[in-house]
Amino acid sequence: MRFHRTTTLILLGCIALFGCKKKEEAPPPETVAPAPVESPTPTPTPATVPFKVTSIDLGKAIGPDKKVTDPTTTFGPKDTIYAVVSSEGSGPDVKLTAKWTFGDKGQPVGSEDKTVTPNGSASATEFHASKKSGWPVGHYKVEILADGTSAGTKEFEVKK
Amino acid sequence: MANEEKPDFSDVELGSSSTLPTPEPEEQTYTIVSGDSLSKIAKHFYGDAGRWREIFEANRDVIKDPDLIYPGHTIKIPSA
Numbered sequence: 001m002r003f004h005r006t007t008t009l010i011l012l013g014c015i016a017l018f019g020c021k022k023k024e025e026a027p028p029p030e031t032v033a034p035a036p037v038e039s040p041t042p043t044p045t046p047a048t049v050p051f052k053v054t055s056i057d058l059g060k061a062i063g064p065d066k067k068v069t070d071p072t073t074t075f076g077p078k079d080t081i082y083a084v085v086s087s088e089g090s091g092p093d094v095k096l097t098a099k100w101t102f103g104d105k106g107q108p109v110g111s112e113d114k115t116v117t118p119n120g121s122a123s124a125t126e127f128h129a130s131k132k133s134g135w136p137v138g139h140y141k142v143e144i145l146a147d148g149t150s151a152g153t154k155e156f157e158v159k160k
Numbered sequence: 161m162a163n164e165e166k167p168d169f170s171d172v173e174l175g176s177s178s179t180l181p182t183p184e185p186e187e188q189t190y191t192i193v194s195g196d197s198l199s200k201i202a203k204h205f206y207g208d209a210g211r212w213r214e215i216f217e218a219n220r221d222v223i224k225d226p227d228l229i230y231p232g233h234t235i236k237i238p239s240a
Binding site for chain 2 (some may be wrong): 124127
């Protein structure tokens with residue numbers, strides 16, 4: 001009889017113990033199959049186009065949009081010469097430089113810098129040069145540099 | 161004797177403009193308004209009122225006493 005009571009007590013103790021322990025156990029891993037993951041629709045991100053010079057145009061006049069309205073590569077001594085740098089893209093500030101030279105030996109005429117902040121839109125930056133006493137007749141070049149790297153050269157001529 | 165004379169380009173005038181924005185100039189200016197102090201201006205531009213002395217030093221020509229600044233005066237704000 002005593003044996004039976006002892007066994008019963010041990011059994012009850014075990015049940016109590018396991019009953020308590022079970023609450024402490026980590027929950028069983030979920031067996032529910034995960035819902036099928038829909039492949040995310042790719043969100044179109046605006047393509048970041050790095051800054052680049054797309055063209056260099058010469059002319060005698062520009063419009064409000066800074067574009068050449070009178071394109072030419074032949075100028076008179078009293079003309080103002082416009083070199084318009086068209087560009088696109090975005091990125092950090094860019095220093096555009098126009099280096100004007102004269103003749104085959106590249107005699108420096110002058111150099112002008114313009115630092116711009118590319119904003120992604122198509123844009124135009126104009127450089128102009130004039131000479132009060134009149135341009136000497138001959139062949140000239142204007143080289144455009146972007147952050148010191150040549151982006152193109154245009155030749156032009158001054159005739160009487 | 162062939163003396164190749166180089167043209168004189170000293171009177172050439174150059175210029176430029178762009179449809180693109182140009183970066184902020186390194187040194188800004190600020191016009192003092194009533195109630196301003198150098199500390200307040202330093203706090204506004206630098207986020208640190210303690211940097212008032214930098215503004216004072218940059219404007220020694222117009223500010224004699226850092227405690228006396230006058231509304232309407234335009235002062236230089238050195239780059240942060």
